Amino acid sequence: MVFTARFLLPPPAPTPRVSPWPRLITLTPPPPSSYPLLGRAHSASSCLLPGQVEIGILDMAAAATAVSSTTKGNGTSGRSGPSEASGPRKKKGPGPLATAYLVIYNVVMTAGWLVIAVGLVRAYLAKGSYHSLYFSIEKPLKFFQTGALLEILHCAIGIVPSSVVLTSFQVMSRVFLIWAVTHSVKEVQSEDSVLLFVIAWTVTEIIRYSFYTFSLLNHLPYIIKWARYTLFIVLYPMGVSGELLTIYAALPFVRQANLYSISLPNKYNFSFDYYAFLILIMISYIPLFPQLYLHMIHQRRKVLSHPEEQKKYE
Amino acid sequence: MKHYEVEILDAKTREKLCFLDKVEPNATIAEIKNLFTKSHPQWYAARQSLRLDPKGKSLKDEDILQNLPVGTTATLYFRDLGAQISWVTVFLTEYAGPLLIYLLFYFRVPFIYGHKYDFTSSRHTVVHLACICHSFHYIKRLLETLFVHRFSHGTMPLRNIFKNCTYYWGFAAWMAYYINHPLYTPPTYGGQQVKLALAIFALCQLGNFSIHIALRNLRPAGSKTRKIPYPTKNPFTWLFLLVSCPNYTYEVGSWIGFAIMTQCLPVALFTLVGFIQMTIWAKGKHRSYLKEFRDYPPLRSPIIPFIL
Numbered sequence: 001m002v003f004t005a006r007f008l009l010p011p012p013a014p015t016p017r018v019s020p021w022p023r024l025i026t027l028t029p030p031p032p033s034s035y036p037l038l039g040r041a042h043s044a045s046s047c048l049l050p051g052q053v054e055i056g057i058l059d060m061a062a063a064a065t066a067v068s069s070t071t072k073g074n075g076t077s078g079r080s081g082p083s084e085a086s087g088p089r090k091k092k093g094p095g096p097l098a099t100a101y102l103v104i105y106n107v108v109m110t111a112g113w114l115v116i117a118v119g120l121v122r123a124y125l126a127k128g129s130y131h132s133l134y135f136s137i138e139k140p141l142k143f144f145q146t147g148a149l150l151e152i153l154h155c156a157i158g159i160v161p162s163s164v165v166l167t168s169f170q171v172m173s174r175v176f177l178i179w180a181v182t183h184s185v186k187e188v189q190s191e192d193s194v195l196l197f198v199i200a201w202t203v204t205e206i207i208r209y210s211f212y213t214f215s216l217l218n219h220l221p222y223i224i225k226w227a228r229y230t231l232f233i234v235l236y237p238m239g240v241s242g243e244l245l246t247i248y249a250a251l252p253f254v255r256q257a258n259l260y261s262i263s264l265p266n267k268y269n270f271s272f273d274y275y276a277f278l279i280l281i282m283i284s285y286i287p288l289f290p291q292l293y294l295h296m297i298h299q300r301r302k303v304l305s306h307p308e309e310q311k312k313y314e
Numbered sequence: 315m316k317h318y319e320v321e322i323l324d325a326k327t328r329e330k331l332c333f334l335d336k337v338e339p340n341a342t343i344a345e346i347k348n349l350f351t352k353s354h355p356q357w358y359a360a361r362q363s364l365r366l367d368p369k370g371k372s373l374k375d376e377d378i379l380q381n382l383p384v385g386t387t388a389t390l391y392f393r394d395l396g397a398q399i400s401w402v403t404v405f406l407t408e409y410a411g412p413l414l415i416y417l418l419f420y421f422r423v424p425f426i427y428g429h430k431y432d433f434t435s436s437r438h439t440v441v442h443l444a445c446i447c448h449s450f451h452y453i454k455r456l457l458e459t460l461f462v463h464r465f466s467h468g469t470m471p472l473r474n475i476f477k478n479c480t481y482y483w484g485f486a487a488w489m490a491y492y493i494n495h496p497l498y499t500p501p502t503y504g505g506q507q508v509k510l511a512l513a514i515f516a517l518c519q520l521g522n523f524s525i526h527i528a529l530r531n532l533r534p535a536g537s538k539t540r541k542i543p544y545p546t547k548n549p550f551t552w553l554f555l556l557v558s559c560p561n562y563t564y565e566v567g568s569w570i571g572f573a574i575m576t577q578c579l580p581v582a583l584f585t586l587v588g589f590i591q592m593t594i595w596a597k598g599k600h601r602s603y604l605k606e607f608r609d610y611p612p613l614r615s616p617i618i619p620f621i622l
Binding site: 264265266267268269270271 | 492493495497498499502576577578579580
């Protein structure tokens with residue numbers, strides 16, 4: 001009945017001011033295609049800006065990769081001020097100059113991956129078999145996949161409202177596979193598994209970049225949206241299989257050559273076993289893949305079945 | 315006396331969760347939270363966030379009902395902050411881990427290094443010194459948690475303990491593995507390097523401790539007042555002239571000392587990651603100070619004098 005103010009309970013901070021491990025989770029529903037190696041997540045809406053990556057799930061993976069900024073990880077409003085609630089997404093887009101640049105960037109990337117696709121088809125027709133097609137598209141593949149590093153920059157300077165950490169994680173994992181596995185271990189370049197992930201990436205990226213292009217121009221054909229939110233069902237497992245098989249194939253050669261490995265004793269008291277590292281990478285697929293895949297399935301249901309409710313998921 | 319009525323709605327679903335009548339006008343939010351717990355025992359006070367607007371800021375426990383912009387029937391929105399754990403518990407757990415883990419490596423407990431090294435001792439003085447420094451550091455942290463710090467917040471989300479412990483315990487194991495390894499290589503410049511590094515470490519530990527004491531003295535027991543910290547008679551606190559968070563500055567300094575002393579790359583990486591995190595915290599703290607106090611000394615930088 002009578003309430004005296006004798007409660008000395010401390011206030012619960014919605015997020016602690018100085019928590020050592022600030023949350024990276026953002027609270028808005030993340031769009032699919034957010035798996036690390038098959039492309040990044042984007043929002044459902046056609047008039048939303050490309051490159052929105054808000055994946056609660058990747059929080060654990062991202063947390064393992066980097067220390068991030070404090071309090072909240074509300075990727076939607078980018079690096080703006082603290083907001084504890086998942087309020088309405090701010091739709092302040094990039095300015096006209098940035099938009100023009102992004103359109104050009106996305107068109108160039110779409111074209112680049114089309115070049116790779118065409119290169120694959122031509123090489124197949126010329127050779128008559130699907131083996132060792134990697135060599136015919138090696139250069140454009142390296143160029144355009146590495147070029148995706150720019151997307152990290154886009155997030156960092158704010159013209160794309162995605163989380164820098166998540167984008168970095170995803171792009172770096174692709175770049176890792178291209179350079180630190182396929183390029184570095186020449187013996188796996190003729191493996192069929194390479195073709196598996198190259199095809200998966202190529203199709204995904206063509207759709208993804210054209211999705212962005214159209215979104216920026218505010219004219220997204222449904223077929224593109226449908227493709228983005230449907231083809232992953234096949235492409236994602238395909239890509240993951242290709243990647244895992246390739247890493248697995250590289251293992252014996254890494255062991256043999258002690259590639260990228262340092263052992264004790266040395267001046268800096270450090271050691272690194274690349275072989276063990278690759279195995280850890282492979283193991284990390286086990287928790288990550290199902291979560292991301294299921295997440296994308298859920299997103300697909302939301303995005304494709306309620307077109308009039310799209311706006312909710314922007 | 316006019317009593318208030320308080321209805322509590324879920325911030326997301328707007329569902330009516332609780333209706334309190336005959337609430338005293340001078341009731342605090344803390345008291346209201348306790349009342350709310352009565353009807354929903356699974357939401358103890360620490361995990362409640364009550365606010366006037368579903369998307370607004372949380373109300374503080376000390377806020378008084380009649381001072382809020384509400385009518386005699388107040389509507390508050392509730393948000394579940396998730397399972398909470400006390401700061402003290404988290405700190406104690408995350409610091410006790412490295413203390414023990416490092417010692418496991420130092421004593422070369424079986425199954426870490428080869429069996430022929432079980433329970434052997436390093437022949438390098440610096441390895442013993444490093445163990446003393448590392449252990450001292452974490453004992454100091456534990457004691458400060460128990461006796462020095464006055465926390466602003468009682469609790470933090472439960473998942474933080476897993477993240478924090480993974481970070482501290484993981485890095486401690488990684489560093490300890492190399493420093494106590496049978497194939498450990500002592501620093502290139504020998505005794506000189508170790509002595510210099512030890513001096514840096516010791517001074518920074520003292521500095522860090524001095525700042526913690528100074529900060530404690532700013533705030534009476536049980537309160538959550540915030541004041542601008544100023545230099546005291548203790549020379550280590552004079553860093554307050556140039557920096558908002560000298561405790562972080564000294565902390566980074568300690569780890570730099572430790573890294574130089576052990577000449578171990580994992581230690582340097584740990585120092586770097588810690589530095590990045592503390593810089594983020596220092597910048598946040600600095601910004602809060604600037605926002606809260608008009609007369610905040612302009613010369614101060616967040617963590618590194620003049621630079622950062």
